[in-house]
Amino acid sequence: MDEYVKGPEPDRWHWSKSCKQYPRVVIYKRSNRPSSDLCDDCLDIERVALRKIAPV
Ligand SMILES: [Zn+2]
Numbered sequence: 001m002d003e004y005v006k007g008p009e010p011d012r013w014h015w016s017k018s019c020k021q022y023p024r025v026v027i028y029k030r031s032n033r034p035s036s037d038l039c040d041d042c043l044d045i046e047r048v049a050l051r052k053i054a055p056v
Contacts, residue, residue, distance in 0.1 A: 004030045012037045016045040 002015045007023025013034045014022045019041045 002031070002033070004032075004034055006037075012039045012041050014039045014043040018045055 001035075004013045004015045005023060005026045006013050006028040007025055008027055010021055011027075015033075016022070016039075019039060021039060021041055
């Protein structure tokens with residue numbers, strides 16, 4: 001299960017450990033996907049990973 005973490009403000013939610021902006025200090029943590037403030041890098045990584053599992 002993915003874990004969504006957020007560093008000190010004004011950070012956004014990260015869930016990919018390979019994200020360059022993944023916070024070193026985790027301030028917030030949740031297990032369900034936040035509806036806003038998602039990290040663009042994490043979204044990109046996720047999109048690539050999904051493409052690998054199910055190529056279009
Ligand atoms: Zn991220």
